[in-house]
Amino acid sequence: xxxxxxxxxxxxxxxxxxxxxxxxxxxxxxxxxxxxxxxxxxxxxxxxxxxxxxxxxxxxxxxxxxxxxxxxxxxxxxxxxxxxxxxxxxxxxxxxxxxxxxxxxxxxxxxxxxxxxxxxxxxxxxxxxxxxxxxxxxxxxxxxxxxxxxxxxxxxxxxxxxxxxxxxxxxxxxxxxxxxxxxxxxxxxxxxxxxxxxxxxxxxxxxxxxxxxxxxxxxxxxxxxxxxxxxxx
Amino acid sequence: xxxxxxxxxxxxxxxxxxxxxxxxxxxxxxxxxxxxxxxxxxxxxxxxxxxxxxxxxxxxxxxxxxxxxxxxxxxxxxxxxxxxxxxxxxxxxxxxxxxxxxxxxxxxxxxxxxxxxxxxxxxxxxxxxxxxxxxxxxxxxxxxxxxxxxxxxxxxxxxxxxxxxxxxxxxxxxxxxxxxxxxxxxxxxxxxxxxxxxxxxxxxxxxxxxxxxxxxxxxxxxxxxxxxxxxxxxxxxxxxxxxxxxxxxxxxxxxxxxxxxxxxxxxxxxxxxxxxxxxxxxxxxxxxxxxxxxxxxxxxxxxxxxxxxxxxxxxxxxxxxxxxxxxxxxxxxxxxxxxxxxxxxxxxxxxxxxxxxxxxxxxxxxxxxxxxxxxxxxxxxxxxxxxxxxxxxxxxxxxxxxxxxxxxxxxxxxxxxxxxxxxxxxxxxxxxxxxxxxxxxxxxxxxxxxxxxxxxxxxxxxxxxxxxxxxxxxxxxxxxxxxxxxxxxxxxxxxxxxxxxxxxxxxxxxxxxxxxxxxxxxxxxxxxxxxxxx
Numbered sequence: 001x002x003x004x005x006x007x008x009x010x011x012x013x014x015x016x017x018x019x020x021x022x023x024x025x026x027x028x029x030x031x032x033x034x035x036x037x038x039x040x041x042x043x044x045x046x047x048x049x050x051x052x053x054x055x056x057x058x059x060x061x062x063x064x065x066x067x068x069x070x071x072x073x074x075x076x077x078x079x080x081x082x083x084x085x086x087x088x089x090x091x092x093x094x095x096x097x098x099x100x101x102x103x104x105x106x107x108x109x110x111x112x113x114x115x116x117x118x119x120x121x122x123x124x125x126x127x128x129x130x131x132x133x134x135x136x137x138x139x140x141x142x143x144x145x146x147x148x149x150x151x152x153x154x155x156x157x158x159x160x161x162x163x164x165x166x167x168x169x170x171x172x173x174x175x176x177x178x179x180x181x182x183x184x185x186x187x188x189x190x191x192x193x194x195x196x197x198x199x200x201x202x203x204x205x206x207x208x209x210x211x212x213x214x215x216x217x218x219x220x221x222x223x224x225x226x227x228x229x230x231x232x233x
Numbered sequence: 234x235x236x237x238x239x240x241x242x243x244x245x246x247x248x249x250x251x252x253x254x255x256x257x258x259x260x261x262x263x264x265x266x267x268x269x270x271x272x273x274x275x276x277x278x279x280x281x282x283x284x285x286x287x288x289x290x291x292x293x294x295x296x297x298x299x300x301x302x303x304x305x306x307x308x309x310x311x312x313x314x315x316x317x318x319x320x321x322x323x324x325x326x327x328x329x330x331x332x333x334x335x336x337x338x339x340x341x342x343x344x345x346x347x348x349x350x351x352x353x354x355x356x357x358x359x360x361x362x363x364x365x366x367x368x369x370x371x372x373x374x375x376x377x378x379x380x381x382x383x384x385x386x387x388x389x390x391x392x393x394x395x396x397x398x399x400x401x402x403x404x405x406x407x408x409x410x411x412x413x414x415x416x417x418x419x420x421x422x423x424x425x426x427x428x429x430x431x432x433x434x435x436x437x438x439x440x441x442x443x444x445x446x447x448x449x450x451x452x453x454x455x456x457x458x459x460x461x462x463x464x465x466x467x468x469x470x471x472x473x474x475x476x477x478x479x480x481x482x483x484x485x486x487x488x489x490x491x492x493x494x495x496x497x498x499x500x501x502x503x504x505x506x507x508x509x510x511x512x513x514x515x516x517x518x519x520x521x522x523x524x525x526x527x528x529x530x531x532x533x534x535x536x537x538x539x540x541x542x543x544x545x546x547x548x549x550x551x552x553x554x555x556x557x558x559x560x561x562x563x564x565x566x567x568x569x570x571x572x573x574x575x576x577x578x579x580x581x582x583x584x585x586x587x588x589x590x591x592x593x594x595x596x597x598x599x600x601x602x603x604x605x606x607x608x609x610x611x612x613x614x615x616x617x618x619x620x621x622x623x624x625x626x627x628x629x630x631x632x633x634x635x636x637x638x639x640x641x642x643x644x645x646x647x648x649x650x651x652x653x654x655x656x657x658x659x660x661x662x663x664x665x666x667x668x669x670x671x672x673x674x675x676x677x678x679x680x681x682x683x684x685x686x687x688x689x690x691x692x693x694x695x696x697x698x699x700x701x702x703x704x705x706x707x708x709x710x711x712x713x714x715x716x717x718x719x720x721x722x723x724x725x726x727x728x729x730x731x732x733x734x735x736x737x738x739x740x741x742x743x744x745x746x747x748x749x750x751x752x753x754x755x756x757x758x759x760x761x762x763x764x765x766x767x
Contacts, residue, residue: 065403
């Protein structure tokens with residue numbers, strides 16, 4: 001269980017995030033500027049807020065980014081362009097890049113899982129957008145952190161590829177019993193991955209429901225306003 | 234398409250600018266020709282077997298190599314530390330690094346002599362006797378000037394690292410060493426060759442440092458050998474041979490500069506770059522401490538040392554002395570006309586370059602014009618000055634021509650810096666408004682009038698740099714300085730030479746104040762205080 005009770009103030013923006021996440025997928029919906037990315041940066045330790053956040057009873061708020069049990073897929077810059085695909089995954093195990101035999105085997109396994117085995121020696125610029133994000137997911141696999149945060153990492157991909165990636169994330173979450181938080185501005189993604197869905201407005205989490213409510217006949221009041229806005233645009 | 238008449242009119246309007254360019258080229262060519270006229274080429278073969286000469290060449294290269302390697306070796310860890318750590322005084326240190334590059338050379342030399350000299354601070358505090366005069370002194374001074382330059386060049390490439398990479402490094406738990414190996418190195422290794430060549434060239438043609446701290450013929454460079462051939466032997470033949478040798482070696486190095494030169498960028502605002510914490514360790518911390526301590530130890534004491542004798546009586550006696558204010562007057566008399574002349578030449582170059590920009594077959598001219606202005610960096614100022622002096626004498630304009638030679642050469646030497654400040658904004662204006670100007674029929678000086686609020690800031694900086702450089706010049710004035718023509722730097726050089734350091738420090742303080750004052754006045758009155766938005 002990931003429990004969040006965090007405050008963050010920036011100019012006129014006052015956020016108070018209060019919720020808890022169970023293992024499995026959770027999609028965080030919200031229009032841009034409502035504080036979605038801010039939450040992920042707070043959880044990752046890249047921003048300093050107030051309040052507490054704990055995972056399975058362990059307080060995280062005082063930990064440095066690399067001490068937290070978290071892997072993050074950012075919107076961009078998930079790979080080091082100067083490292084090969086293999087090295088980009090390997091830094092997830094050992095930043096020094098000196099790996100033991102079993103660790104090397106693990107990198108190869110992760111690349112196989114993400115269908116990148118034949119790209120191991122290539123550099124990121126030779127990859128397509130989808131392949132690049134798969135490398136980042138391969139790194140998530142070798143890092144074995146129980147929490148996965150995704151900050152719209154697939155928004156630049158075309159719809160078919162996006163669904164493919166979401167399915168991969170879903171699969172990974174299930175198989176490794178991860179707590180995954182996917183930030184998105186597309187309700188359809190929440191429906192696609194299933195699990196839970198949350199709505200964020202002005203730095204507050206307004207709803208936390210089963211994702212299936214979005215596809216059912218009876219859409220809860222809190223979501224209907226947001227859904228009208230996204231379909232209108 | 235504009236017709237032929239249009240072209241003619243355009244070129245006619247450019248006449249003043251073309252005239253400026255022509256004067257620049259003709260004076261340069263005449264100087265070179267005058268120098269060559271005094272050369273006896275048949276005797277040059279003899280120089281090739283001159284053992285002393287080859288020792289000078291070898292030493293020039295050797296000290297330049299050591300200086301640039303040392304500067305870079307210190308600069309790399311310092312730049313890395315400045316990027317990753319926040320500490321008290323970091324901002325001040327960055328500012329100091331910026332300042333140490335524009336401090337007049339001779340002032341810094343005074344500081345180094347006060348710290349490391351025979352009765353200097355180091356001797357007084359620790360009883361350490363440093364053999365300052367010779368290679369050690371030259372290296373100390375060169376590292377003092379060039380290590381901060383290298384740090385700033387490296388920080389520019391650190392600025393190119395996307396903050397996403399640091400963020401990722403932070404989450405993946407990179408140590409400082411890992412981050413350096415995997416991220417930083419791949420960025421700075423692109424900047425290192427350019428930085429090396431630039432510093433090598435600056436040190437190779439270094440004059441004041443070697444003249445003041447070389448301490449004799451054992452450690453002399455080509456530039457100093459030229460000076461000695463001219464000043465003491467008046468051996469024009471030898472001087473022109475040495476000059477050609479110097480120019481050839483410099484051109485060779487400059488060719489490499491153009492290949493590797495770091496892009497002309499504005500200063501990075503490292504102060505507000507986002508920092509993400511990396512894994513810290515005792516090794517990383519002590520490495521950083523060591524690098525910073527070394528940098529601080531090399532850069533700060535000479536700065537403070539200048540102000541050491543400020544409370545002595547000699548200081549005030551010097552302040553009241555007539556010779557002091559005579560030197561101030563000479564400095565102003567040189568620096569301000571030189572600054573204006575340099576600005577005028579820069580304007581001519583700029584107008585021509587922007588006119589040629591993006592004009593089909595003429596487009597290549599803009600970069601050529603710019604390079605012509607910068608080419609002067611390859612030619613030693615002394616050589617230029619001597620040639621000019623000989624030419625003026627041959628057409629009967631001696632003997633008062635020394636002053637004008639100094640002004641002209643200072644103006645020309647400052648031209649590359651003027652162009653650097655001026656060109657980007659001129660190009661930008663031309664790009665944005667050329668079509669509008671053409672359709673409205675706004676030409677020539679009218680454009681400058683319209684653009685003035687937008688370009689005055691760059692103009693003020695260009696003028697400021699030019700004046701600053703001329704104020705600090707110690708090369709040409711050393712050759713032509715005479716009883717009535719002693720500028721502040723030359724006076725300071727003479728005082729250091731006779732070990733009158735307290736008087737020297739007074740002159741140094743005056744020189745620094747004068748630099749600050751003129752730069753401030755230029756920015757304030759030419760640059761204006763209103764910030765025009767565009």
